[in-house]
Amino acid sequence: MALDPAIGGIEALKQRPAVARLLAWNAEAVKDAKHDHGELTIVIDRPFLRDACAFLQQEPGLNFNFLSDLTCVDRYPLEPRFEVIYHLLSHSQKQRLRLKVKLEGDDPSVESLTSLWPGANLFEREVFDLFGVRFLGHPDLKRVLMPEDWDGHPLRKDYPVEGYR
């Protein structure tokens, strides 16, 4: 299994169906794209995330009908600090797609996907709990794994592995 070289940039990937359709839908929403290790990543501008997901979910020929996973990566001390990661799956196309939204450290918030996939509920609560990213429009955004009166967000990179003692 030799490594294929990574392909980066919207220009190089605009033939791919998911990228092409998204560009045709709203070229402003797509910030960047990358194909690496056989996986396609599209970086979406924050204000368009929910609509882009709704489009990918419903567009015939794409049908990313299933939200597999939702998580976050903290790039501290770089800015924009947070990358919220969405792994979409299309049952009919047998394909995965990774969406990424980059959020600044001083206002980490993005629209919730619970209206599209009710299953996003617990995943978003987990990201809120462990990273402190807020999901706007979430029906019940509160801590899920840590106790409700906990201080800080443990998976942030400036939170020590041993915790505060």
Place this chain on the structure above:
Amino acid sequence: MSASGFHGMATLDETADRTMILNMGPQHPSTHGVLRLLLEIDGENVVRMMPDIGYLHTGIEKTCEAKFYQQVVPLTDRIDYLCPMTNNLCYVLAVEKLLGLEPPPRAQWIRVMLNELTRIASHLVWLGTHALDIGAMTVFLYCFREREDILRLFEMVSGQRMMTSYFRIGGLALEPPLGFFERAKKFAKIFPSRVDEYEGLLTGNPIWIERLKGVAKLSAEDAMGLGVTGPALRASGVDWDLRRDMPYSAYPSFKFKVPVGSDGDVWTRYVLRVQELRESIGIVQQALDGMPEGPIKADAPKVVLPEREKMKTQMEALIYHFKIVTEGFAVPEGEVYQAVESPRGEMGYFVVSDGTAKPYRVHMRSPSFANLQCLETMCKGRLLADVVAAIGSIDIVLGEIDR
């Protein structure tokens, strides 16, 4: 319930005069671990349900960031303690994808075989405890008899019954010992008749049928929206199995059927898992029949630990060994999402590398975490006693929910 402020515990308030809040768990025997359910009930009917989780949260994802890539493998066992091999496999596949490393065929076949044995062991615990919850005690003893045989096989290969950590990045830890395959063959031969035994106790049993049929229904649409995967999704009529539809490791070489149901009730989930037991033992049998010969580790001296014998005779091997153990090995920058079909559904590992010897981020998409969300939809408007059947039927493991 007025437990507010007590160590930040979650609370729920009544929405109507006639309802009351019932606290179920975290030490309730039928919650399969430390799941706490806050139930709003109207008489015996469930109006609302809120799961409260996090009692087993140990910060495994955070711990991974402070370990070398090879040191993460033992942590993956502890996520879902009923299927350690599945977690081992998913993690090593993700890192191998980042490294561009392909283990030799023999290693891949042994991985598949052990994964199917893990599926059987996990389903046996599910069947035993599910039946126990509903009141059929005998099945539990039969199931654990066969599970013990599988755990002995695991002990042979890895020295451990449960926390196996047997897979390594680039292959396996050791060649299986003498007598292992004979023992596995013996087990594969006898197991189908044992499944008949379980079915003899349950499938035709009128009490069992009454408690399961038509209970805790979940439509395909709800299941997809709520992120449900695995047998619970297939029971709702969605024909989707990662082993067949997005194959990994050596699965393309195996022939097996994916049982799919349509009713989406507890009964269908039971029937599918029992059929999966039979399919899995079929895969084990195929692996035993066609097991390829050859090495069990990839030829990648900078990543895979050298043979013990070589270390004593070759300078190079000794140096590599020292370097891997003390400094780890650098993994090229990048990110991958690897998913496998665990006994509970889609187990996914999202690994981000920043080019160093320690992962920048490891995220586990655990099937139980997503599957837990369908519980309220299943139980709303149903009797309290059905909640127990519903929890058993989605087969959750709290270790992987809380991580």
